[in-house]
Amino acid sequence: MPYEAPPELAGLSLAEVAELVGSRKLPPIASWDPPADGDSKMRIAANGEWFHDGGRITRPAMVRAFASLLRREGDGSYWLVTPHYKQSVEVEDAAFIAVDLRAADGALTFRLNIDELVIAGTENPLRAEGTPESPAIYLAVRNGCEARLDRSTWLQLAEHGLSENGLAEGGSLVVSSMGTEFELAPA
Structure with a gap:
């Protein structure tokens, strides 16, 4: 079943999200x-x-x-x-939690547990930690702080990656946002 972003996030264009972030x-x-x-x-x-x-x-x-x-x-x-x-x-782990995702207009927009929006890209990269069986995905937020994607947001991201790109060579999952690619498998 495809994920649908909540109405308050789904109804925003990328320009509107960028304006809110800015x-x-x-x-x-x-x-x-x-x-x-x-x-x-x-x-x-x-x-x-x-x-x-x-x-x-x-x-x-x-x-x-x-x-x-x-x-x-x-x-x-x-x-x-x-x-x-x-x-x-x-x-204990990360300063924030990414609790929602919207993929639109070539961008991945995450909503944090503090009701803040962050667009993944070169300034806010995604990184994978953990093991391939139990990955942990983190999003750079600001001032060295990161947000860990909660389970449902990680599943939304994986579903998006599979529907957009499929698996890359070697079986890794890759997503892109704002022209930057991010591998979702821990090294």
């Missing part, structure tokens, strides 16, 4: 280098839920606000960053 104003945390640091007592679980001091953060707007300040450093550590202070955040 209009999201995020703080310039990549340029901030605060002198002080500490521990936020925050954790992002593998299923994308956010916790503070052991309690789950249940307000989506608060999670989105924290997510806009999240940065991953080259050593793999995660930080909430402001101009004057940064606090460490424990991340």
